[in-house]
Amino acid sequence: MAVELIRDKWVNKVNTLKLGSGMEEGGSRSSTLTVGGVSTLPYLFSDGQMPHRPVIAMEILDTKPPDWPKALSEPFNGVLDNPVEWAKKCVNEYKAEVLCLKLQSTHPDFGDASPDKAASTVKAILGAVGVPLIILGSGNDEKDNLVLPKCSEAAKGENCLFGDATQENYKTLTASCLADGHSIIAESPIDINIAKQVNILISDMGFPLEKIAINPTIGALGYGMEYAYSIMERARLAALAGDKMLSMPFICFVGFEAWRAKEAKTPQAEHPEWGPEVERGLMWEVITATSMLLCGADILVMRHPKAISIVNQTIDKLMKK
Amino acid sequence: MALSGLDIYKHLPKTNCKECGFPTCLAFAMQLAAKKVDLSKCPRITEAGKAALDSASRPPIKLVSIGKDDQKLEVGNETVMFRHEETFYHPTGLGFLIEDTLTSDEVSQKVSSINKLKFERVGQEIKVDLIALKCASSNKETFVELVKRVSSQTDLGLVLMSDNPEVMKEGLDIVKDRRPLIYAADKDNFEKMAELAKERSLPLAVKAQTLDELAVLVEKITARGVEDLVLDCEDKDLPKKIQELTQVRKLALKKTFRPLGYPTIAITASTCPYQEVTEAASYVAKYASIVIMKGVEPWQVLPILTLRQNIFTDPQKPLQVEAKVYEVGQVSDKSPVLVTTNFSLSYYSVESEVESSRVGAYIIASFAEGLSVLTAWAAEKFTAETIAKTLNECGIKDKVSHKEVIIPGYVAVLSAPLEEESGWKVKVGPKEAAGIPSYLRSLKNS
Secondary structure, rough: OOOOOOOOOEEEEEEEEEEEOOHHHHHOOOOOEEEOOOOOOOOOOOOOOOOOEEEEEHHHHHOOOOOHHHHHHHOOOOOOOOOOHHHHHHHHHHHHHHHHEOHHOOOOOOOOOOOOHHHHHHHHHHHHHOOOOOOOOOOHHHHHHHHHHHHHOOOOOOOOOOEEEEEOOOHHHHHHHHHOEEEEEOOOOOOHHHHHHHHHHHOOOOOOHEEEEEEEOOOOOOOOOHHHHHHHHHHHHHOOOOHHHOOOOOOEHHHHHHHOHHHHHHOOOHHHHHHOHHHHOOOOOOOOHHHHOOOOOEEEEEHHHHHHEEEEHHHHHOOOO | OOOOOOHHHHHOOOOOOOOOOOOOOOHHHHHOOOOOOOHHHHHHHHHHHHHHHHHHHOOOOOEEOOOHHHOOEOOOOOOOOOOOOOOOOOOEEEEEEEEOOOOOOHHHHHHHHHHEEEEOOOOOOOOOOEEEEEEOOOOOHHHHHHHHHHHHHHEEEEEEEOOOOOHHHHHHHHHHHHHOEEEEEEOOOHHHHHHHHHOOOHHHHHHHHOHHHHHHHHHHHOOOOOOOEEOOOOOOHHHHHHHHHHHHHHHHHHHHOOOHOOEEEEEEEOOHHHHHHHHHHHHHHEEEEEEEEEEHHHHHHHHHHHHHHHHOOOOOOOOOOOOOEEEEEOOOOOOOOOEEEEEEEHHHHHHHHHHHHHHOOEEEEEEOOOOOHHHHOOOOOOOOOHHHHHHHOOOOOHHOOOOEEEHHHHHHHHHHHHHHHOOOOOEEEOHHHHHHHHHHHHHHOO
């Protein structure tokens, strides 16, 4: 019996987003990457294409992270208080394809480092490694509006991905990214309507839709992951059905969420039935990442080098047509 | 496909006898279509009419049960492709492979590890469902010994795996009362496997390389009177497998394609213990009704069970905890009082952080229809009025000698109105649960 398969016919595809600029485009990156461009629900290759593989960005902080469990900080021993060395280790030793720098130290509660200091860190990292850079503020709106324009200027022409623009705070960052040729992350709190709204607000300032990535805000496995999962499925369905204001690649902050989970941090002594914490922490990050891939993630920001290597292998398997 | 009232009406006696409790047969048909009454209320339905309505009203994906009593696993009967469209109803059954080439000690050890795979998360017990016993030795005796050994050591549901009907029969004779799944009928053995399943009224897995072959095989087997089937589209690359699992679900739901209207089973192929977990996770998210894996380590299984719990949570009905006062750790009448909503994720995040702070405290889960703090606040379900009412009525006043309450940092704006409304002194806690331990400790030291 010939079973007549049901093929979804989509009318639209997700935008492609380029990370980094090489010499010929006015930047200095020795490698660049492209994400997005999908014209099917995740990994259904008989319905459409996924021309670009999802990528994993390795997260680094510009200050020693105070709350990382031992299993997570161990691979970075000796470089955690030096973002440039940390960046080099990620690229040279752990083969990171993209780095995501969080300017944590600029937060008033975590050191209140100056905008100039942050900009010089960005410059130093761009000089030390050749991969594309994602640059995040500290999450303090007022301070980010001082810090990020300086960093944007310092990275002019490098086509970094800057974040996060929110519904309440998008103007300063959008203007900087527009002036200096960067892409932007539009953040929304697990809400498809706000996701769309932020994209509209940013594009109303003349910012090209093709240079926006959606941060839908995710939860870790077991901590509200399913909300993001469904929001991403809905947004992607809308994009494929033609909604240009939701046709952006997704960026998911997997490492940040997964390593806050109790299951990722708690020593075996406290929960013997959970087994050894090293593997458990890894797998919490890995399965949070896998879940996000299955609902359409294009960029995963992750932390543990081994978790990254496991998920990269899974991506290879998923992309095998 | 759901029948309309008129479709149903055609098969009713049209006597308008009113014995069903409705004025006309048409009215009864409308109620049937809305699934508000059962066909058995009609005393005059003909056998032919009953048969027609039964088969037409069968759900697009059949519900199949494996195992008995407490360990009964029900899979299938899903109604949507995406959880936001409604919900996913029957959580993926998770099982573990044991082959008869292991030594008896290895087997017992593995069974004992599998039996322990139960965890408590957000107030629910999450646990594994099945053990799959495979005849890898091609030897009847070793398989029989494995079935005997394992069935005496576990209450979990069982899957018996052999392509040889002779071997299968021996195994089934030992455990047929436990309603095991027979794995599997294929194009060469299906007649005998179907017979084994039919004689014992047991569920049968059917496997084939392509969906075309699978559909043909299913029709041949159902023609032999076996209806409790589970489909396997065999070893393939991960995306191919995801595509086929998706097609099976889609054909059943969108086209009511009966030959594929059954639950599915996926067996992991990965040899790497990490990749096996991501493979199993992919099948849980993408439509496998049963997943059989090899690894039994808690770090492999807990993430899969948690993923299953997430994916199968009803998006319309967030998990709730009972709205009341909870005591965490050693409490006294001086212990701090924290308030959050009765959304289970909010409550359990607070609870686990209070626990790890080692400061005894009371947590009040204030009724907010199971919404999280910010959502409930925005929807006016978590307001100065509702919190004040909770403080007054939940009995906390008899448990503590002070009148100080800690509210979540995200609703700091409620401080003043809540003080006014309740007469309690309001302290603003951290925004995220993760900040609770240091907050409570600093509170204790001040």
